[in-house]
Amino acid sequence: MSALEKSPEAAGGTPLMTLGGVSQVFDTKAGPIRAVDNIDLSINPGEVLCLVGESGSGKTTAARMAAGLARPTSGQVAFDGTDIWSLKRNDFTTFRRSVQYVHQDPYASLNPTRTIQQTITAPLFKHGVVKSKKEAAERAAELLTKVDLTPPENYLSKYPHQLSGGQRQRVAVARALTLDPKLIIADESTSMLDVSIRISVLAMLGRLRDDLGVGFLFITHDLAIAKYFGWRGKTAVMYLGRIVEFGPTPKIINAPTHPYTRALIDAIPEPDPDLTKTKGRESLRSLEIPSLAHLPSGCSFHPRCPQFEDGLCDGAIPELTTIRSGQSAACHVVARDGVPGVGEGGHPDGPGA
Amino acid sequence: MADATIPVSAVGTTGVSRFAGILSSLRRSPAGFIGFIIVALMVLITAIVPFFLPDVTPNVKEILLPAGSPGHLLGTDNEGKDVLIQMIGGGRTVIFVGFIAAAISTALAIVLGSLAAYLGGWVDSVVVTLADVFLTVPQIVLLAVMGAFFKLDSPLLLALLVGGLSWPVLTRAVRAQVFSLKEREFVEAARLLDLGTIRVVFVEILPNMASFILMNFMIGVTNAIYQLVGLYLLGLAPLSGANWGIMLNRAWIAGAIFNDASLAWILSPILAIVLLLLGLVMMTRSLEEILNPRLRDR
Numbered sequence: 001m002s003a004l005e006k007s008p009e010a011a012g013g014t015p016l017m018t019l020g021g022v023s024q025v026f027d028t029k030a031g032p033i034r035a036v037d038n039i040d041l042s043i044n045p046g047e048v049l050c051l052v053g054e055s056g057s058g059k060t061t062a063a064r065m066a067a068g069l070a071r072p073t074s075g076q077v078a079f080d081g082t083d084i085w086s087l088k089r090n091d092f093t094t095f096r097r098s099v100q101y102v103h104q105d106p107y108a109s110l111n112p113t114r115t116i117q118q119t120i121t122a123p124l125f126k127h128g129v130v131k132s133k134k135e136a137a138e139r140a141a142e143l144l145t146k147v148d149l150t151p152p153e154n155y156l157s158k159y160p161h162q163l164s165g166g167q168r169q170r171v172a173v174a175r176a177l178t179l180d181p182k183l184i185i186a187d188e189s190t191s192m193l194d195v196s197i198r199i200s201v202l203a204m205l206g207r208l209r210d211d212l213g214v215g216f217l218f219i220t221h222d223l224a225i226a227k228y229f230g231w232r233g234k235t236a237v238m239y240l241g242r243i244v245e246f247g248p249t250p251k252i253i254n255a256p257t258h259p260y261t262r263a264l265i266d267a268i269p270e271p272d273p274d275l276t277k278t279k280g281r282e283s284l285r286s287l288e289i290p291s292l293a294h295l296p297s298g299c300s301f302h303p304r305c306p307q308f309e310d311g312l313c314d315g316a317i318p319e320l321t322t323i324r325s326g327q328s329a330a331c332h333v334v335a336r337d338g339v340p341g342v343g344e345g346g347h348p349d350g351p352g353a
Numbered sequence: 354m355a356d357a358t359i360p361v362s363a364v365g366t367t368g369v370s371r372f373a374g375i376l377s378s379l380r381r382s383p384a385g386f387i388g389f390i391i392v393a394l395m396v397l398i399t400a401i402v403p404f405f406l407p408d409v410t411p412n413v414k415e416i417l418l419p420a421g422s423p424g425h426l427l428g429t430d431n432e433g434k435d436v437l438i439q440m441i442g443g444g445r446t447v448i449f450v451g452f453i454a455a456a457i458s459t460a461l462a463i464v465l466g467s468l469a470a471y472l473g474g475w476v477d478s479v480v481v482t483l484a485d486v487f488l489t490v491p492q493i494v495l496l497a498v499m500g501a502f503f504k505l506d507s508p509l510l511l512a513l514l515v516g517g518l519s520w521p522v523l524t525r526a527v528r529a530q531v532f533s534l535k536e537r538e539f540v541e542a543a544r545l546l547d548l549g550t551i552r553v554v555f556v557e558i559l560p561n562m563a564s565f566i567l568m569n570f571m572i573g574v575t576n577a578i579y580q581l582v583g584l585y586l587l588g589l590a591p592l593s594g595a596n597w598g599i600m601l602n603r604a605w606i607a608g609a610i611f612n613d614a615s616l617a618w619i620l621s622p623i624l625a626i627v628l629l630l631l632g633l634v635m636m637t638r639s640l641e642e643i644l645n646p647r648l649r650d651r
Contacts, residue, residue, distance in 0.1 A: 069541065096547045109538040112647065113560040122556075123546040161647050172542070179546065 014081040015042040016183055016215050017066060017099070022075030024061050030293045035061040037241040038075070040320070045182060046213040048233030050226035050249060052264075056292060058241040059219045063187050066217055067101045068092075097127065100176035104188040106168035110160040116171050117156040120144070123178045143174040148204050166197035170204065177208070183215040184208075190225065202229055223264055227253045237261045240292060240300045243320060247327030257339045258329040259305045299332065307333045379639045388635025395629050399444030406441065409434040409595065420617035427617045430600075431607045440621045443596040448629070450512045450581050455573030457516030459523060463566060466527030467554050471535055480528070484521035492518050493583065500589040511590065515577045523569050530565065534558045563644040571637045575630045582626060597622035 024036040036058040043049045053059045064070040065077055068084050076083050079095045087095060103109035110119060120143055121136040123129075130136040141152035147170040149155045160168055169189060176184055186205065190198045206229060209216055216233070220226050226235050226249060235252040237245040237260065245258040256262045263284055284304045290296050296303050302313040309332070318330040323339065380386050412433035420428045420436075427436035469480035495518065505511050534540065535558060543557045559566070584590045585598025588606075592599050604610075604619035 067545065069545070093547055096545060099545075101542070101545050103538045103542065105538060109542055111539040111543075111557055111561070113563070113645075114557070122543075122548055122552075126546070126548050126552070159647075175542065175546070 013044070016045045016047075016080065017217075018042040018076075018078045018081075019062065019066060019072075020076040020078065022062070022065055022072045022077060024058070024065060024070065025073045028293070033292045034241050034295065035292065036065070036072075039238075039241075039243050041066075041236060041243070043183065043215050043217055046209075046215055048209060048216045048218055048230045050230035050233060050235040051217065051219045051238060052221065052223055052226050052235055052252075053238035054221055054289070056240070056289065057238040059221075059238055060187055061241075062238070063101070063185050063217060063219050067099055067185050068095060069101070097179040098182045100179070100181040100184050102169070102172050102176050102184060102186045102189040105192055106165050106172055107160075107192075109172050110168055110175075112160055114159075115156070116140075116144075116158050116160070116163075119160075119171065120175055120178060123175070127179060129179070139178075140174075143177055144171075146177065146208070147171070147174045148200070149174070164197075166193050166201055169193060169201055173201075173205065173208070177212075181214060183217065185217045185219070187219045188221065191220065191222070198225075199228075205229065223253065223268060237264070240290065240295060242300065242317075242330065244301065244331070245327075245329040246320060247324075251324070251327045255324075255327075255339070257323045257327060257334050258331050259307050259334070260301050261329075263304075263306075299330070301331075307331075309333060375643050379643070381642060382639045384635050385637070385639025385642070388632045388637075389639060391628060391632030392636055395444060395625075395632065396448060398441060399448060403438075403442035403445070406438050409438050409442075417612065417615050417618075419614035427621050428615065430603065430615070430618050431609075436600075436618050436621050439595045439600055440597070440625055443600055443622060444625060444629070446508045446511075446594070446596040447578055447581060447598060447626070450508050450515065451574045451578040453509065453512035454516035454519070454577035454581075455570050457513065458518075458520040458573050458577075459566065459570045461516075461520040462523035462527050462569075463559065465520070466524040467531045467559060469524075470528040470531035471550065471554050471558070477528075480524065484524050487518065487521045490518075492580070493587075496580070496584055497587070497589050500584070504591065505584075505589075506591045506593060511581060511584075512577075515580050519573065519576060519580070523566075523573065526569065527562070527566070530562050531558055534561055560644075564641040567640050567644060568637050571633050574633055578626065578630065597625055 019039060019041040021038050021040060022036060023034065023038050026033045026035055039058075039062060041049065041051075041062070051059050051062060061070065065072050068077070071085060078084065079099065082091075084092065084095050114122075117137065117140050120140040121130070124136050124139055130139055137156065140156060144150070144152035144155055149167060149170050155163070155167070155171070160171070163171065169192075173184075173189075189205075190201050193201060202225065205216070208214060209229075216229075218226070218229055218233075220229075230249045233249055234247065235249040236243050237252065237258065239260050245252060245256065245261045252261060253265065256265050283306060285306060285308065286304045288304075290300060290303060296314065298314040298316055299305070299318050302308050305313065312332050316332075318332045318335065320328045320330045321335050322328045323334060329335070379389055412429070415422075415425070415429050415433040416431055418425050418429040418433075420426065422428055425435050425437070427440065429435055430439070465480045465484075469477040496514065499505070499514060503510070505514070531554075540553060540557055543553045548557070581590075582598040582601060585592070585596070585602050586605060588602055590598070592602060600622040601619065604615065604622075607615070609615040609619040
């Protein structure tokens with residue numbers, strides 16, 4: 001049913017991680033909330049998958065399910081081809097070590113009572129990676145060097161409160177690297193950092209991606225960051241718990257097909273004022289984001305969508321269908337008519353390539 | 354408890370520099386340092402000085418001497434025994450029972466409370482129900498009943514009894530704290546690194562509430578001392594030997610408060626107890642600075 005399963009990359013070798021028809025429903029007093037509704041994703045070894053969406057779109061819930069921190073209400077989370085929730089204890093431990101998570105808030109993700117060295121060496125000791133204290137200290141120094149905290153001796157004996165936000169986030173990344181993971185889930189990992197720090201942390205992550213061959217599930221609300229980090233990977237755009245568009249990052253940025261993605265791209269300010277004027281923004285019909293507890297019928301974007309067609313869009317939930325090679329969108333109108341505006345020069349090269 | 358709260362660092366800190374660090378943090382808060390000195394002095398005096406003092410012997414010729422009498426600085430009691438010597442020697446059982454009982458109840462509270470919160474499910478239900486049962490039983494009545502059945506002459510037995518009854522309040526407080534701490538992201542990170550339940554609870558979570566636990570340990574010591582003295586005052590524990598509780602009991606029964614001359618007799622154990630508890634409470638301030646890295650580095 002999903003366009004992903006047909007994609008050539010997934011057809012060869014086993015993907016590192018697949019989310020198949022995964023949903024997460026939270027029961028609340030206001031009724032069930034479908035935080036994540038039937039999404040399919042797959043990440044190949046060493047690949048970057050960006051998950052983009054606004055607040056409340058279910059990005060973090062999806063990431064937590066991928067990390068095995070939350071059990072999906074329905075659907076399957078598979079690692080190396082096997083459902084993680086059917087794994088035996090030992091195999092689950094292997095999965096745990098292979099998938100690491102870098103949290104959004106570096107002020108909350110490091111234990112304030114432990115020094116950086118204690119934080120980094122604890123997993124090394126626990127899993128027998130190192131034998132002696134000396135070896136552990138060397139390994140910790142090595143990891144800190146990898147995340148650009150040099151010289152490492154300056155940081156090892158520090159407590160988190162003595163470090164800046166960017167330094168803390170680097171420590172969190174170093175900790176995620178301790179057990180040589182195959183996949184790192186970065187949940188808005190740079191969103192709490194200053195802009196100047198953000199770019200250097202992103203550059204550091206990019207280097208790890210290239211040097212260590214680690215796969216990334218990179219979650220962000222900022223398309224510019226997805227563009228910067230995931231240019232060679234893929235991007236999935238989420239809206240209210242569903243994936244509305246999926247494809248290689250350059251295509252999503254430069255030639256978006258789904259009206260929601262187009263609105264997101266249009267909302268990015270251009271440095272060139274002339275370009276901004278000619279950009280031809282499509283205005284949304286409403287700026288209000290519907291509540292997850294009372295999702296609109298049919299396509300959940302229809303109350304805001306500029307291409308809304310009565311009777312079509314509020315009827316059935318659109319499925320993710322291939323629009324162009326490798327790029328798929330969940331939109332009735334686009335699936336029927338193709339992409340409007342293409343050929344009118346609406347989106348030349350995306351934002352400041 | 355010290356082992357759980359101050360994990361030994363891998364490198365960088367040697368035992369000596371850590372000890373020096375503790376000393377310097379102790380000095381940083383004047384109130385805390387004074388408290389520390391009061392407690393240290395009282396513990397030392399009650400532990401060592403009695404060996405160098407003469408035994409108190411009943412003396413019918415010198416009963417109920419007022420304070421300031423020659424040879425008896427704080428006067429004598431109704432058997433003619435010196436009050437000062439009794440006061441100095443009378444702290445041993447009280448301090449011992451206070452600390453041991455608080456250690457027992459704090460240890461129980463830490464283990465039960467944190468595991469209940471972290472594991473949840475049936476473990477949580479069992480612990481909470483047990484705590485509720487212990488909370489509902491009126492302790493002084495239970496102690497009275499126990500006192501009737503068992504011979505409570507061993508300080509260790511007294512400590513076990515007092516400590517074994519006073520864990521529920523702290524258990525529920527620890528449980529509440531762990532409930533909030535376990536949702537913190539650094540705990541999640543530790544779980545993702547598969548550090549193991551015991552490690553996550555006792556190394557990652559508990560040190561974050563070290564000062565809270567320590568405060569409660571000190572409160573536990575004061576409560577245990579009050580309970581013990583209460584037991585003696587009510588005559589529920591055997592009145593053999595001499596300690597502050599027994600002094601109070603005898604002075605009270607002899608009607609010392611109605612006699613100007615024997616005021617020092619009844620006031621001296623009270624003064625000793627108040628001074629000790631004051632020192633303990635003041636000391637907590639400094640200990641908090643030692644355990645909290647954020648305060649330590651100021």
